[in-house]
Amino acid sequence: MQYGSRGFRAGKWYCPMRHDNKVKIFSLSIIWLWLALFALLPFGLIAVASFLSHDQTNLLSLPLTFQNYTTLRNTIYLTIFEQSFYLAGLCTLICLILGYPFAYFIAQCEKRLKWLLLLLTIIPFWTSSLIRTYSMITLLKAKGVINSILCWLGIIHQPLPILFSDVAVMIGLVYNLLPFMIFPLITNIERLDHRLVDAARDLGANRLTTFSKIILPLTLPGILSGCILVFLPAMTIFYIPDLLGGSKAMLLGNLIQNQFLVAQNWPLGSAISIVFMLVLVCLLLIYWRSTRGKAKRTLA
Amino acid sequence: MTTNVLELRDVSKTIHGQDILRHLNLEIRHGEFLTLLGSSGCGKTTLLRLISGFEEPTTGAIYINGKDACGLPPHLRHVHTVFQSYALFPHMTVWENVAFGLRCQKRPKDEIQQRVADTLKIVKLEKFASRKPQKLSGGQQQRVAIARAVINQPLVLLLDEPLSSLDYHLRKTMQIELKQLQRKLGITFIFVTHDQEEALSMSDRVVVMHEGNIEQVGTPRQVYEEPANLSVASFIGEVNIFDATVVDHQEKNTTVDIQGKRYTVKSKISLRLNQKIHVLVRPEDLVVWDQNEVTDSTNMFAGIVEEVIYKGTTVDLIVRLSDKQLITATKFFNEDDDKLEYVIGDAVWVTWLSGWEMVLPHET
Amino acid sequence: MKLPAISYLTSIYLFFYIPIAVLMVYSFNDAQYSLVWHGFSWRWYQELMADTDLWIAALHSLLLGIAAATVAMCIGGLAAINLYRYHFLGRKLLSALIFILILSPDIVMGISLLLLFSFIKIPLGFWSLLLAHITFCIPFVVVTVYSRITSLDEHIFEAAKDLGATDLTILSRIILPLLWPAFIAGWLLSFTLSIDDVLISYFVSGPDFEILPLTIYSMVRLGVKPEINALCSILFALTLLLVIASQLLLRKKP
Numbered sequence: 007m008q009y010g011s012r013g014f015r016a017g018k019w020y021c022p023m024r025h026d027n028k029v030k031i032f033s034l035s036i037i038w039l040w041l042a043l044f045a046l047l048p049f050g051l052i053a054v055a056s057f058l059s060h061d062q063t064n065l066l067s068l069p070l071t072f073q074n075y076t077t078l079r080n081t082i083y084l085t086i087f088e089q090s091f092y093l094a095g096l097c098t099l100i101c102l103i104l105g106y107p108f109a110y111f112i113a114q115c116e117k118r119l120k121w122l123l124l125l126l127t128i129i130p131f132w133t134s135s136l137i138r139t140y141s142m143i144t145l146l147k148a149k150g151v152i153n154s155i156l157c158w159l160g161i162i163h164q165p166l167p168i169l170f171s172d173v174a175v176m177i178g179l180v181y182n183l184l185p186f187m188i189f190p191l192i193t194n195i196e197r198l199d200h201r202l203v204d205a206a207r208d209l210g211a212n213r214l215t216t217f218s219k220i221i222l223p224l225t226l227p228g229i230l231s232g233c234i235l236v237f238l239p240a241m242t243i244f245y246i247p248d249l250l251g252g253s254k255a256m257l258l259g260n261l262i263q264n265q266f267l268v269a270q271n272w273p274l275g276s277a278i279s280i281v282f283m284l285v286l287v288c289l290l291l292i293y294w295r296s297t298r299g300k301a302k303r304t305l306a
Numbered sequence: 307m308t309t310n311v312l313e314l315r316d317v318s319k320t321i322h323g324q325d326i327l328r329h330l331n332l333e334i335r336h337g338e339f340l341t342l343l344g345s346s347g348c349g350k351t352t353l354l355r356l357i358s359g360f361e362e363p364t365t366g367a368i369y370i371n372g373k374d375a376c377g378l379p380p381h382l383r384h385v386h387t388v389f390q391s392y393a394l395f396p397h398m399t400v401w402e403n404v405a406f407g408l409r410c411q412k413r414p415k416d417e418i419q420q421r422v423a424d425t426l427k428i429v430k431l432e433k434f435a436s437r438k439p440q441k442l443s444g445g446q447q448q449r450v451a452i453a454r455a456v457i458n459q460p461l462v463l464l465l466d467e468p469l470s471s472l473d474y475h476l477r478k479t480m481q482i483e484l485k486q487l488q489r490k491l492g493i494t495f496i497f498v499t500h501d502q503e504e505a506l507s508m509s510d511r512v513v514v515m516h517e518g519n520i521e522q523v524g525t526p527r528q529v530y531e532e533p534a535n536l537s538v539a540s541f542i543g544e545v546n547i548f549d550a551t552v553v554d555h556q557e558k559n560t561t562v563d564i565q566g567k568r569y570t571v572k573s574k575i576s577l578r579l580n581q582k583i584h585v586l587v588r589p590e591d592l593v594v595w596d597q598n599e600v601t602d603s604t605n606m607f608a609g610i611v612e613e614v615i616y617k618g619t620t621v622d623l624i625v626r627l628s629d630k631q632l633i634t635a636t637k638f639f640n641e642d643d644d645k646l647e648y649v650i651g652d653a654v655w656v657t658w659l660s661g662w663e664m665v666l667p668h669e670t
Numbered sequence: 671m672k673l674p675a676i677s678y679l680t681s682i683y684l685f686f687y688i689p690i691a692v693l694m695v696y697s698f699n700d701a702q703y704s705l706v707w708h709g710f711s712w713r714w715y716q717e718l719m720a721d722t723d724l725w726i727a728a729l730h731s732l733l734l735g736i737a738a739a740t741v742a743m744c745i746g747g748l749a750a751i752n753l754y755r756y757h758f759l760g761r762k763l764l765s766a767l768i769f770i771l772i773l774s775p776d777i778v779m780g781i782s783l784l785l786l787f788s789f790i791k792i793p794l795g796f797w798s799l800l801l802a803h804i805t806f807c808i809p810f811v812v813v814t815v816y817s818r819i820t821s822l823d824e825h826i827f828e829a830a831k832d833l834g835a836t837d838l839t840i841l842s843r844i845i846l847p848l849l850w851p852a853f854i855a856g857w858l859l860s861f862t863l864s865i866d867d868v869l870i871s872y873f874v875s876g877p878d879f880e881i882l883p884l885t886i887y888s889m890v891r892l893g894v895k896p897e898i899n900a901l902c903s904i905l906f907a908l909t910l911l912l913v914i915a916s917q918l919l920l921r922k923k924p
Contacts, residue, residue, distance in 0.1 A: 126683060
């Protein structure tokens with residue numbers, strides 16, 4: 007018996023696959039190199055920087071220290087963390103409440119209408135977030151559109167100080183991030199097997215029960231993705247609180263920006279980012295855990 | 307020069323720790339229509355992939371035309387595959403699809419022209435050369451897939467359940483067409499299916515597979531009338547299984563005891579006294595008599611009709627024998643037969659035509 | 671569709687579009703600070719056209735966008751194809767990395783790249799911007815192309831290999847002709863992301879290479895100006911065109 011070009015492994019002859027590998031190796035090396043250099047390495051640098059110190063001449067210097075992390079236990083920073091969490095959490099909740107019915111209705115439509123509606127939803131999504139935030143200023147400022155209309159209608163006699171307040175920041179955040187909640191929801195709700203809903207109704211469940219026991223659990227992955235895609239940027243897009251909240255609002259994003267470009271305290275800024283990334287990882291783990299469990303429990 | 311176009315010697319395949327194929331040995335001859343038959347999960351598609359070169363066996367060797375195919379990539383094997391979904395290139399016309407293989411080999415233009423035209427003529431698709439696959443019917447798409455594969459003049463054509471997505475009538479037509487095509491081309495066809503009727507009607511030989519093993523290799527008749535074991539017998543067609551014990555053993559005839567009754571059976575395997583065996587009878591070989599038609603019922607089984615299934619050309623009777631065993635009998639409509647109607651609850655006598663039974667050793 | 675659904679959808683759409691509509695309307699208002707309508711005027715657009723600084727910034731952004739989108743399209747497209755076709759060591763890691771990149775907040779990416787460029791001593795300017803933009807565009811191209819490639823019959827590649835095609839032939843004769851709409855859609859998405867990016871560019875840009883979003887940001891911080899209205903209206907119209915083009919492309923059946 008000829009063996010050709012067999013290999014020998016674990017006491018047996020076997021046939022190794024020969025592949026035409028050039029294109030594959032070439033393209034894989036490029037992507038790995040690029041990501042290693044411009045994604046992995048930079049993240050690693052942040053982690054390292056968070057343990058460094060800084061002085062007058064150098065942005066980053068030895069000695070290694072835990073001080074950056076201990077500084078964060080200061081109330082100032084804790085308050086900012088708390089505020090950011092609260093604001094981002096509230097924003098996520100509002101986006102969820104507003105976005106879920108929106109996504110649900112669109113997912114029910116027939117093909118042509120759905121394509122048009124999706125197009126109309128993608129347009130604001132692709133429009134520069136800066137432009138959209140700016141357009142909000144025009145509406146919300148003291149001499150802005152909303153105040154003018156309300157005055158004109160006689161509902162109020164003095165302009166409401168909407169701009170440069172937490173309310174304005176919230177409106178701005180929701181305005182910018184609502185599409186990020188809607189898209190994962192649409193993708194998820196579209197995949198909902200309507201036969202399950204029909205089966206539940208057939209068996210006698212009313213609308214509320216059907217929603218809470220069937221639809222809600224099955225669309226949970228979409229809800230979670232949407233929440234993550236809204237919550238994280240809500241904490242870190244610094245120009246929204248900057249433009250709409252004035253100097254009053256200091257969220258996590260502003261804090262990090264401040265440390266890096268104003269206070270020139272790179273190690274502290276890095277430490278804040280690392281803590282924030284840990285939050286991201288926790289959220290992802292929650293998401294991953296819940297979708298894995300769900301996958302085992304789906305009927306389909 | 308060997309007459310075997312393909313030989314598998316002790317081929318095994320393990321994927322993710324699971325044994326998909328176990329120590330297979332098979333010889334496939336030039337120009338035959340061979341079918342790999344088995345239920346899903348028996349390993350037939352994996353075997354096809356090993357032959358075509360998309361995967362390599364964990365142990366063992368595959369010989370193509372006498373040469374070891376170890377490490378040989380798919381396109382150098384002179385073996386081509388027709389996939390279940392046809393895998394036609396949607397952005398190319400029929401002509402371009404069929405010419406693809408030749409273009410990859412960088413054949414001269416006029417040679418390609420000639421060969422594509424010839425091949426399209428063989429599959430009767432000359433008029434559709436400039437159409438895209440989406441504009442063709444299922445049967446036509448399949449012919450394009452076959453044309454694309456045979457234009458390279460392979461030694462073997464592998465077909466992975468090509469008819470399973472077609473409706474009943476189209477399937478029947480395509481079965482005949484494929485058989486005729488194979489004869490015309492003279493190429494070895496290895497056909498994979500789980501439909502035993504299809505396997506029996508089209509093949510020169512059938513390979514019955516079960517859980518990674520080859521249970522039997524034989525002509526359709528051999529596999530149907532002389533199954534090697536119980537799994538083959540029950541997979542192909544329906545069969546009634548009676549447990550029996552050998553009572554007396556002579557040269558040509560053996561007497562066995564089934565439920566207390568004595569029967570004479572012909573057996574192709576050697577038997578010993580008191581050996582436990584299975585006696586298998588196909589439904590069409592069972593004879594069912596109405597109670598009053600029979601005078602001597604010593605060697606018949608008593609039963610009550612439980613279900614009557616009318617099938618157009620035949621009637622299936624499901625009868626519960628006195629020992630609680632359920633048997634199925636198929637009767638062909640015979641105008642001479644007085645008794646054309648059976649009713650649930652009728653008392654009947656069941657027997658079979660001597661010589662039509664099959665004997666297998668007892669399996670637990 | 672039922673009435674409550676229609677009215678709900680309409681109100682949300684109004685929420686999305688009214689601010690921008692207001693913006694566009696006021697870009698034609700012949701008044702500097704008043705909100706009262708003073709008459710239709712092209713004035714602000716004319717002033718916009720005369721502002722050379724803005725033009726330079728716009729040109730820079732255009733150049734950056736085109737370069738970044740093109741490179742990201744090539745790298746991301748190839749990555750998507752490999753992820754689909756091959757099972758290689760580290761495949762799961764690669765897709766996890768791309769997933770994390772999409773989710774990563776821009777600010778973290780911005781500061782991490784700032785750290786990198788300081789470390790490798792790349793001066794902040796065009797090159798740092800380009801490298802940063804390519805990096806954040808790649809995951810979006812991967813997702814766009816990958817979702818398109820999964821709609822193809824998986825056996826097509828095997829059939830092609832069976833018939834004798836090399837990997838290069840498969841790439842040029844089968845993958846690209848079938849997937850080019852997804853590649854272009856990925857390019858358009860990357861281009862838009864690059865043109866609009868504020869957060870990452872904020873950290874990695876330098877004084878010598880002005881880009882449009884940062885210029886707008888500094889202008890906006892000083893307050894509302896009608897020129898900005900005009901500029902935003904133009905950019906919005908551009909985005910509209912790009913979105914429609916990209917969606918029409920993705921609609922094409924292979």
